[in-house]
Amino acid sequence: MSHITVDQIEQARKRIASTIHPTPVVPSDTLSALCDTSVYLKLEHQQRTGSFKLRGATNAVLSLSEDERARGVVGVSTGNxxxxxxxxxxxxxxxCIICMSNLVPQNKIDGIRAQGAEVRIIGQSQDDAQIEVxxxxxxxxxxxxxxFDHPDIIAGQGTVGLESAEAVPELxxxxxxxxxxxxxxxxxAALRSRIxxxxxIGVxxxxxxxxxxxxxAGKPIFVEEKATLADSLGGGIGLDNAYTFPMTRDLVDEIVLVSETEIAQAIRHAYWKESQIIEGSGAVTLAALLSDKVRPTGPALALLSGGNIDMxxxxxxISGENVDVTEQD
Structure with a gap:
C-alpha cells in the first residue's frame, strides 16, 4: 500500500499534539483583492523550529521502538x-546526527547544532550526504x-491539511x-478526505x-540539485521512492514552477504586505499567485511552510536588492 490514509494522519495528530502547536490560518486582504476571491494563508512558518518539518519528525521519533531510540537516529537534510x-x-x-551537503546555508546548519544534534557536511548534494547516513x-x-518518503513523516505532515480544512471548510x-x-x-490526503x-496545486x-x-518522466529519476532561493526544496526524490511519488501523482492536480525573481518578489510581498518573514521555499506558493501562474476562482489557501531564512x-x-544565489553554479 503506497498511500498513507487519513486514519494514519489522525493518529499522528494525537501522537504529536503535545509537541507541535496548530498554526493560524489568516485571510490575506491583498491577495484576496488581487485574485478577486478569498485567499487564506496557513502560517506554518510560525511552527516550533520554524517549519512544518517538526510534525513529521516528531511523529517518526515517537513511533520508534525502545531499542531504536537507544541506538539513535540519523537523517539527511537541506535544513528544516x-x-x-x-x-x-x-x-x-x-x-541525533544530521548529514548535509555544502549547498545548505550556514544559518540552517547553526540552527540544527543549536538543537543539540551533530552535523556532518558531506559533498555537493543530498545524495552525497546520504552515503554517510x-x-x-x-x-x-x-x-x-x-x-519525506516515510509513512510516519507523511502522516505527520498531513496534520497541516487537517488543520487547514477545519479552519476553512469551504476551500x-x-x-x-x-x-x-x-x-x-x-x-x-488529508484535504481530499475532508473536501x-x-x-x-504543487509549487x-x-x-x-x-x-x-x-x-x-513517469518514474523517479536523478535530477541535478541547483542553487536556489528556495533551498529547502532542493534535492532528489530518491530512485527507490515508495510513497511520495505515487501519492503526488495520484492526489495532486498540477505542479507550477516559479522563477528566482518571482520567489524574491514573494518574500518581499510577505514582509511588506502580510507582515510575515518567510524563506524562499515558504514563499513559492505566494509567488505562484503574485505571478498570475495560478488564478483561483473560489476560496484558496496558500501554505507558508517555513521561515528559516538567513536574516x-x-x-x-526586502530592500529591493537583486539577490542572485545561482551564481555559484
Missing part, C-alpha cells in the same frame, strides 16, 4: 527536516528517518510546496524541481 528531527530527538532523549545505519545501527483550492513530496502527499472536490522552483521532472539575506531581498 534536520532542525525538526534534532528538536524531536532532544525532546525524547535520543542521539547509509554508513551510520550499517555500521552503528542507527535508525534513518528520511526527510476550493490549496497551494502547497512540493520537493520530495512528504508535505504535499500528506496534506493532499473531496478540492483542487490541489516548486524552476531550478532543480525534482518531483515535477520525475512526474513528467541578512532577507534584509537584502
Amino acid at each position: 527536516h534536520g532542525r525538526g528531527l534534532a528538536y524531536a530527538a532532544r525532546q525524547n532523549g535520543v542521539k 547509509d554508513r551510520l545505519v550499517a555500521e552503528e545501527g542507527m535508525t534513518m528517518i528520511p526527510p 476550493q483550492m490549496a497551494l502547497v510546496q512540493v520537493s520530495g513530496g512528504g508535505l504535499i502527499s500528506g496534506v493532499a 473531496p472536490g478540492i483542487h490541489i 516548486s522552483m524552476e531550478r532543480g524541481a525534482a518531483m515535477h521532472t520525475c512526474l513528467k 541578512s539575506l532577507h534584509h537584502r531581498i
Whole structure:
C-alpha cells in the first residue's frame, strides 16, 4: 500500500499534539483583492523550529521502538527536516546526527547544532550526504528517518491539511510546496478526505524541481540539485521512492514552477504586505499567485511552510536588492 490514509494522519495528530502547536490560518486582504476571491494563508512558518518539518519528525521519533531510540537516529537534510528531527530527538532523549551537503546555508546548519544534534557536511548534494547516513545505519545501527518518503513523516505532515480544512471548510483550492513530496502527499490526503472536490496545486522552483521532472518522466529519476532561493526544496526524490511519488501523482492536480525573481518578489510581498518573514521555499506558493501562474476562482489557501531564512539575506531581498544565489553554479 503506497498511500498513507487519513486514519494514519489522525493518529499522528494525537501522537504529536503535545509537541507541535496548530498554526493560524489568516485571510490575506491583498491577495484576496488581487485574485478577486478569498485567499487564506496557513502560517506554518510560525511552527516550533520554524517549519512544518517538526510534525513529521516528531511523529517518526515517537513511533520508534525502545531499542531504536537507544541506538539513535540519523537523517539527511537541506535544513528544516534536520532542525525538526534534532528538536524531536532532544525532546525524547535520543542521539541525533544530521548529514548535509555544502549547498545548505550556514544559518540552517547553526540552527540544527543549536538543537543539540551533530552535523556532518558531506559533498555537493543530498545524495552525497546520504552515503554517510547509509554508513551510520550499517555500521552503528542507527535508525534513518528520511526527510519525506516515510509513512510516519507523511502522516505527520498531513496534520497541516487537517488543520487547514477545519479552519476553512469551504476551500476550493490549496497551494502547497512540493520537493520530495512528504508535505504535499500528506496534506493532499488529508484535504481530499475532508473536501473531496478540492483542487490541489504543487509549487516548486524552476531550478532543480525534482518531483515535477520525475512526474513528467513517469518514474523517479536523478535530477541535478541547483542553487536556489528556495533551498529547502532542493534535492532528489530518491530512485527507490515508495510513497511520495505515487501519492503526488495520484492526489495532486498540477505542479507550477516559479522563477528566482518571482520567489524574491514573494518574500518581499510577505514582509511588506502580510507582515510575515518567510524563506524562499515558504514563499513559492505566494509567488505562484503574485505571478498570475495560478488564478483561483473560489476560496484558496496558500501554505507558508517555513521561515528559516538567513536574516541578512532577507534584509537584502526586502530592500529591493537583486539577490542572485545561482551564481555559484
